[in-house]
Amino acid sequence: MQTYDWLSQGENIIFESAASKVWNVKGINLGGNKGGKLILTDKQLVFQAYVFNIGTRLDKIPLENITGTAKTFNPLVPNPNMIKVETRLGEKFEFTFWKKDKEKWLEIIPKAVSEFKSRQGNTINAQRVSCNEFKCLQCGYIGQNAFRFCPICGTEFVEKREDTVEEKISCPKCDVALDKGLKFCSNCGAKLMKECPKCGYDVEDGVKFCPNCGSLIGVEHNCPNCGRVYEEGQRFCFECGTKLINDEENSN
Numbered sequence: 001m002q003t004y005d006w007l008s009q010g011e012n013i014i015f016e017s018a019a020s021k022v023w024n025v026k027g028i029n030l031g032g033n034k035g036g037k038l039i040l041t042d043k044q045l046v047f048q049a050y051v052f053n054i055g056t057r058l059d060k061i062p063l064e065n066i067t068g069t070a071k072t073f074n075p076l077v078p079n080p081n082m083i084k085v086e087t088r089l090g091e092k093f094e095f096t097f098w099k100k101d102k103e104k105w106l107e108i109i110p111k112a113v114s115e116f117k118s119r120q121g122n123t124i125n126a127q128r129v130s131c132n133e134f135k136c137l138q139c140g141y142i143g144q145n146a147f148r149f150c151p152i153c154g155t156e157f158v159e160k161r162e163d164t165v166e167e168k169i170s171c172p173k174c175d176v177a178l179d180k181g182l183k184f185c186s187n188c189g190a191k192l193m194k195e196c197p198k199c200g201y202d203v204e205d206g207v208k209f210c211p212n213c214g215s216l217i218g219v220e221h222n223c224p225n226c227g228r229v230y231e232e233g234q235r236f237c238f239e240c241g242t243k244l245i246n247d248e249e250n251s252n
Contacts, residue, residue, distance in 0.1 A: 014040045015108055017101045021047045022094040038095055040112055063116040069109045088214050154209040
């Protein structure tokens with residue numbers, strides 16, 4: 001018999017149904033699954049396995065960690081009624097249901113996540129320092145955009161700014177004033193932004209963490225003359241021949 005003794009005070013169940021969870025070992029999904037119930041509350045998503053299953057009885061996924069929910073297919077468990085739930089910690093959970101329940105879960109999980117973050121919007125991680133700015137309480141970074149994550153330390157911003165302001169940036173090559181958000185300079189064509197390798201979000205040069213998904217952004221070196229990417233230790237640009245000054249030379 002299943003119990004709900006894991007519910008915290010004031011926590012409410014939104015929806016539940018029979019489900020199976022695909023076996024997962026250190027992030028790798030294996031063939032086979034274990035049966036139980038998937039339970040959505042206003043704070044977390046919980047898979048509660050039947051008592052005769054081996055392994056963990058409860059898998060708890062806080063709503064604040066969930067970044068995506070989608071249909072999926074695992075060739076090791078060929079069930080068409082499968083969804084995946086991904087988190088900002090890099091976890092991926094796969095569940096199978098009866099056909100009628102799959103679409104329901106795809107609808108209510110994102111809605112519950114959105115409502116949870118909306119309720120938490122005025123409490124943690126970010127505070128408004130002016131009408132158009134936010135300050136990260138972890139590292140002190142002050143941002144002008146409604147980022148989900150701090151681009152310096154990776155801390156998640158729960159509160160988001162609704163109002164926006166038009167901002168200008170300067171092209172590092174020709175110094176022309178441009179609208180913020182452009183990927184290439186409209187005057188000389190120099191590259192202004194790079195893409196997050198995980199989610200494809202355009203990020204500004206020097207940013208350490210993706211403002212959209214929180215992933216660590218690798219350091220990219222660009223030629224100061226033509227904007228072409230060059231490798232660490234390269235002394236001259238392959239495109240225009242400009243001598244490149246690396247970080248080691250700068251420090252001497």
